[in-house]
Amino acid sequence: MEKTGIVVVSHVREIAEGIQRLIQEVAADVDVQVVGGVNTHEVGTSFDTALATINNSSADNILAFYDLGSAKMNLEMAIEMSDKTVKIYDVPVVEGAYTAAALLQTGVDLENIEEQLREIQIVK
Amino acid sequence: MEKTGIVVVSHVREIAEGIQRLIQEVAADVDVQVVGGVNTHEVGTSFDTALATINNSSADNILAFYDLGSAKMNLEMAIEMSDKTVKIYDVPVVEGAYTAAALLQTGVDLENIEEQLREIQIVK
Amino acid sequence: MSMIEKVSKWIELFGEKVTQNKETLNKLDTAIGDGDHGSNLTRGAAAIREKAEETTYDNLSKLFQDVGMTLVSKVGGASGPLYGSAFIEMAKKAKETEDIGEILEAGLNGIQKRGKAEVGEKTMVDEWAPVIDHIKSGSFTDEIIQESLQNTKEMKATKGRASYLGDRSIGHIDPGAQSSAYFFEALLDSGVLDDE
């Protein structure tokens, strides 16, 4: 069975790193790759780093989370350039990534994870 | 007219600091106080630091945001011990605080801010 | 022993139980949370022990209040505000009565006011509520403590970190209910209820 992991793309490095810490507490065995900001310390996202982050994951199936719309666009471009199966969720970046990670850790399948994520879907 | 500010309580210091950076970009004139984690670098929230953060704000009216439920409980306890008017919103911590901050910067009143926050309310 | 001595004993025993069972509590909290409930309460217990060593209490209310404030500040996690609010409400009630059933009921109200949980949401409320019912009706035994605890196993969590797991929270005992079971076991062992 293919492995499922998590990718988080944020505009801010600290948000990305913080989400990773929050998540790994409840999902120690889940591959969680994060990227935030550009040029070491500026606010923004990029196609290049989104793609690199996807590639860094040991998983072939990835659940992806982002904060603002331009992060999603860069993620989508990255997905077009990747062979991995990546799904982006229009959910809160912290709460959504946390939910998905906690559920993945307990072995819940994708269908049920998505059902729970749908409950916190937002227009963003 | 009383001043309105923002308080963010996160379980993780980096998330809190990252949100402050993201927000100040679009809300340079808004007082944004954040706190995340406990004991310098651990994951968690506390009543004491939530109260101190509320008190650090130069605003008398505060819109408060949090990530997980226990942060909300500490915020509520802090509010009971504070004279300030603090309202907590059950919205995504990043996206909600960003929305409120951006709107406050442009001078939107509380009623309209809350209307927009209601659109991204989630069960959390 | 006076009532205040017995209640001090009760709290001391509770602290010992959570500390001795730190790994058990952490393990329950690993299955459906972030794995720290035992560590949180052990931290709280140590702080309470320290406070007890430096203070002599001549009234129940002050004792409960100090315990409550200490738990709020030191426990960390959701159980801090929850246990803290329980003791703070118990402190208020203890000014009016020495009836443990009524005092504990005030504590439960504090937990529910703080956490907004009802019975059946797989939380510490599911230990406190049935136990207090039985204390008030004079039918409180260790079996009630254990039965109420076991009943949390098949519940689905709708509050706290466990609620993020949805159906996956089913089949696990709630950690907060387990620590509350220790609380009520300590109550039995302390002799506080012996005159009631």
Add this chain to the structure above:
Amino acid sequence: MSMIEKVSKWIELFGEKVTQNKETLNKLDTAIGDGDHGSNLTRGAAAIREKAEETTYDNLSKLFQDVGMTLVSKVGGASGPLYGSAFIEMAKKAKETEDIGEILEAGLNGIQKRGKAEVGEKTMVDEWAPVIDHIKSGSFTDEIIQESLQNTKEMKATKGRASYLGDRSIGHIDPGAQSSAYFFEALLDSGVLDDE
């Protein structure tokens, strides 16, 4: 000048315009965004200029492709993927035709596919769509560029960072539409459409 020379001129002029008007674009983006649209595009323009200095293009498609990839990587912000996708789609179309109207229409499709914006959402789409209509119908003038741009002022943003401001986005020209206006002004000035 050959078509490729004129198109190179077009892009060069676009780069100059956004760089000269960096503060104007940043200011528009401060009112309804994060204040960086001018800086973003200036960064992109510098990278394109650098690339143009080290490369000779013998076909439009490769030129557009390089511009597109450079913008994706260097601009930062939403306009990176958006302008980038425009040029990447223009690169594909330029393999089939040299008709600028059709090429730009492919570019608009790229922007809309990437950003999901329709006309009326107060974005760069609201500059590209009417301008392209007029290019295709042979009625493209500077008035069209300016009129389309001004029309974004009273729109309410429903895409991008400006959409977080709701009604407060009304009364401000969209920065992406302004930079797009520079793009089409540069098109006029470059002479690319002169033979059409």
